[in-house]
Amino acid sequence: xNKLVIKDNITSDFNDSLYIKTYDNExxxxxxxxxxxxxKLYIELDVSxxxxxxxxxxxxxxxxxxxxxxxxxxLKIQYVYNLEEKAxxxxxxxxxxxxxxxxxxxxxxxxxxxxxNFKTIVTTLEEYDYLVNHKGIKSKSDLYLNGVSKExxxxxxxxxxxxxxxxxxxxxxEESRIITLNDNECIIKPNLLIEEYDVIANxxxxxxxxxxxxxxxxxxxxxxxxxxxxxxxxxxxLSNIEVFKGKKGMIEKIINKYWR
Amino acid sequence: MHILKINDLKVSIxxxxxxxxxxxxxxxxxxxAIMGPNGVGKSTxxxxxxxxxxxxxxxxxxxxDDVLINNLKVNERANLxxxxxxxxxxxxxxxxxADFLRTAISSKEKETFKLMSFIKELNQNVEKLDMDxxxxxxxxxxxxxxxxxxxxxxxxxxxxxxxxxxxDEIDSGLDVDSLKIVGxxxxxxxxxxxxxxxxxxxxxxxxxxxKPTHVHIIKKGRIVKSGGSExxxxxxxxxxxxxxxxxxx
Numbered sequence: 001x002n003k004l005v006i007k008d009n010i011t012s013d014f015n016d017s018l019y020i021k022t023y024d025n026e027x028x029x030x031x032x033x034x035x036x037x038x039x040k041l042y043i044e045l046d047v048s049x050x051x052x053x054x055x056x057x058x059x060x061x062x063x064x065x066x067x068x069x070x071x072x073x074x075l076k077i078q079y080v081y082n083l084e085e086k087a088x089x090x091x092x093x094x095x096x097x098x099x100x101x102x103x104x105x106x107x108x109x110x111x112x113x114x115x116x117n118f119k120t121i122v123t124t125l126e127e128y129d130y131l132v133n134h135k136g137i138k139s140k141s142d143l144y145l146n147g148v149s150k151e152x153x154x155x156x157x158x159x160x161x162x163x164x165x166x167x168x169x170x171x172x173x174e175e176s177r178i179i180t181l182n183d184n185e186c187i188i189k190p191n192l193l194i195e196e197y198d199v200i201a202n203x204x205x206x207x208x209x210x211x212x213x214x215x216x217x218x219x220x221x222x223x224x225x226x227x228x229x230x231x232x233x234x235x236x237x238l239s240n241i242e243v244f245k246g247k248k249g250m251i252e253k254i255i256n257k258y259w260r
Numbered sequence: 261m262h263i264l265k266i267n268d269l270k271v272s273i274x275x276x277x278x279x280x281x282x283x284x285x286x287x288x289x290x291x292x293a294i295m296g297p298n299g300v301g302k303s304t305x306x307x308x309x310x311x312x313x314x315x316x317x318x319x320x321x322x323x324x325d326d327v328l329i330n331n332l333k334v335n336e337r338a339n340l341x342x343x344x345x346x347x348x349x350x351x352x353x354x355x356x357x358a359d360f361l362r363t364a365i366s367s368k369e370k371e372t373f374k375l376m377s378f379i380k381e382l383n384q385n386v387e388k389l390d391m392d393x394x395x396x397x398x399x400x401x402x403x404x405x406x407x408x409x410x411x412x413x414x415x416x417x418x419x420x421x422x423x424x425x426x427x428d429e430i431d432s433g434l435d436v437d438s439l440k441i442v443g444x445x446x447x448x449x450x451x452x453x454x455x456x457x458x459x460x461x462x463x464x465x466x467x468x469x470x471k472p473t474h475v476h477i478i479k480k481g482r483i484v485k486s487g488g489s490e491x492x493x494x495x496x497x498x499x500x501x502x503x504x505x506x507x508x509x
Contacts, residue, residue, distance in 0.1 A: 212314065217350045217400075220310055221364035221416060222338035231363060235354025235399065 006031065006045040006052065015039070027051065035064045035087075042247075043068040047075070055080045058087040058112075067244045068093040069251070072100075079104040083112035085136065091116045092244050094237070096254050098124035103131075110136030117240045118145045119251075121258055122153035130159040138169040145176040146236055149186050150258070156187040161194075161201065168198040177206045179236060230259045262288045262325055262341065262423045262456060264309070269320035271301075271308050271481075278304045280481040282320070288423065291450065291457040293472035293492070297500045301481045302460045303347055306426045309458075310344040311337050324424070339368060343422030345413035347429040347460075352400040357412065358382065360400050361419050368420065385418045390441055406433025414445050425449075426458045431466035443469025464492050477503050 002014045010022045010031060017037035023030040032055045033041070043066065045052070052075065058064045066089065075097060081104070083089055089112075095102075097120070106114055120126060132141045147155045161172040172194075178186045188205040210232045218228035234255055241248055264286045271279040278301045286292050294302050308315045309322060311334040322329050324340055332340075352360075361382065366373040386393055389411045401409045410430055417425060427446065431439055447470055450457060459470060467489070475491040476483045477500065484503050485491065494502070 213350055214352055216310075216312055216334055217346070217352070218355075218360065218364075219334035220338055220344050220346075221360070221420060222335050222367045223364050224335050224367065225333070227363060227367065228335075231355050231360065232352070234359075235352060235356075237354075239354035239399070 002039060002041045004031070004033070004041060004043045006043070007047060028053065031055070033057070035059060035062050038063040040065040040067070040244075043070075045070040046072055048073040050075055052077045053080075054078070055082070056089075057082045058084060058089050060084040061086045063088045065090045065243055066092070067247055069096070069247075070094070071096045073098045075100045075102070077102045080107070081105070081114075082107045083109060083114060083139075085110045086112065088113045089115070090243055091118075092241055092247075093118045094251050094254070095120040095126070097126065099126070101127045103129040106130070106132045106141065108132070108134050108136060108139035108141060110138060112136060112139045114139075114141040114143075115240075116141070116143045118143075119237045120147045120155070121237070121254070122147055122149045122155040123151040125154045127156050128158065130157070132159075132161045132172065132174075134161070134163045134167055134170040134172065137167055139167075140171040142173045143175065144240060145174075146179075146239070147177075147186075148179045148181065148233055148237065149184060150181040152184065153182060154184045154186060156189075157205075158187075158189045158191075159203075160191040161203075163194045163196050163199050163201075165195040167196055170196070170199045172199065172201045174203040174205075176204070177236075179209060179233070180207060181209070233259060263323075264424055264456060264458075265321075265323040265326075266309075267321045267323070269308070269322065270318040271304060272316050272318055273304070273314060277318075278315070278481055279308065282482050284476070284483065286424070286456040286458060288456050289454045290474060291459060291470060291472045292474045292476060293459045293461060293467060293470075294476050294478055295461060295492070295495060295500075296478040297462075300479050302478055303428050305478070306344055306428045306458065306460055309337075309426060310334060310342060335367070338420075338422075341423035341455075343417055343420060343425050345410075345417060345425070345427040345430050347432065349401050349409040349413055351402050351404070353402055355400050356398060357396045357400055361416065364416075365419060382419060385415055388418075389415055389445060391415065407435060407438040410434055410442055411438065414442055414449075418445070418449060421453060423453070423455045424458075425455050426460070428460045429462065430459075431461055431463060439465065440469065446470050464496050467492055479503060 002018050004012045010024055012020050017039035019034040021032040028051045030053045035058045145157050149155045155178055157176045159174050163170050174190050176188045180186055186207050190203040190205050192201050194201055215228050266282055266284045269279050269282040296302055317330055329337055391411055475487055477485040
């Protein structure tokens with residue numbers, strides 16, 4: 001798999017399906033990746049006190065799968081994902097960060113398809129903004145945002161899906177869930193700004209703990225409440241990882257650090 | 261020999277009394293069928309025995325092998341060997357059936373748990389229940405039909421080997437073939453391990469496969485008539501309203 005490592009330095013190990021440009025100084029790191037052919041990319045980010053801009057351009061008809069794992073503190077990151085006509089992008093992203101402000105902008109051209117899975121364990125303040133621009137007809141986006149807030153964690157998801165007039169046949173789906181294991185306030189703001197009638201749009205937002213029914217079911221098989229909660233958290237943070245099955249163990253290790 | 265005794269149980273939910281003056285004793289090697297119309301407290305009974313804290317025990321006692329279990333947690337009751345096959349098994353995304361069962365069995369067996377034996381036994385039981393092997397790696401009941409969910413409950417029963425089994429409308433959502441597999445599997449389990457079984461059902465069709473030693477009719481939160489399998493025919497013939505007189509008596 002192609003690999004991009006963003007630490008003090010930026011290093012990449014790519015085949016000919018990807019092309020990278022980087023700019024790195026004391027104030028900001030800028031990375032642009034062009035995806036030219038069907039491929040997978042693994043991004044590992046481990047920096048603190050940094051501003052980072054990442055732009056990913058998925059070319060016409062290209063099928064792209066991205067796995068990203070991130071750690072570090074006091075980060076400001078902006079991602080821009082440009083999906084050209086009929087481009088397909090699947091993302092699985094896991095954040096193990098603190099004090100982060102992250103903004104992601106998705107530009108979807110005609111018949112482009114996006115599936116974005118985001119997971120985070122939050123113990124400080126984390127703020128995430130998403131803007132999904134359906135610029136082309138029949139484009140489709142699915143955003144699944146999952147966070148677990150514990151200790152001093154405060155999490156916010158601000159999600160905006162936008163479809164302008166005459167951009168017909170689009171589908172937008174935003175599903176966000178925050179599991180709160182503390183009393184701090186968490187926020188989800190789902191916004192759908194749609195000017196066109198011929199659009200299918202859904203959103204669901206849920207903030208709270210796991211349901212009593214889920215715990216009862218697991219405990220009725222002899223599993224303790226703590227173990228049942230751990231299983232549910234693991235399931236919550238690992239859902240939709242099948243595409244990157246090989247990375248499951250890595251995320252399980254992080255989860256275990258918090259709950260074992 | 262295991263014995264579950266329920267003495268003069270009174271239970272409420274949201275200040276509404278569901279069970280009142282409920283008495284029942286079940287021993288190993290007995291199959292008790294609880295029958296009755298909708299909303300009389302059949303499912304409540306199973307959930308209260310299992311320890312669902314949505315329900316409040318106002319008075320009375322539940323004893324398992326002479327130990328008062330009123331205040332035990334759900335998992336503690338399960339670890340005594342109690343099992344509830346649910347009417348509407350939940351779908352839990354992300355937690356695979358295999359992970360779930362492995363956690364449950366290792367919680368029970370602790371140091372004696374052996375992964376290879378677990379996998380072998382799991383595969384054998386999946387085959388026995390005519391389930392798709394791939395389903396075991398999916399989220400709990402994720403994308404399962406009603407029948408598949410019920411088979412999954414029976415699979416869990418076989419893996420956990422409880423000595424007191426409650427099956428809450430295990431026949432609902434099953435087609436004829438699945439009903440036969442589930443019914444036969446429950447009877448095979450009974451023959452093999454001689455547990456006590458509490459079977460909750462509306463219909464006689466499940467009792468074509470699972471033969472109860474005792475039948476109870478429950479109305480207005482308590483048992484109004486007990487007997488043998490002849491009661492099932494009487495219900496079929498006369499309906500549940502016939503037993504209203506028993507309440508008045």
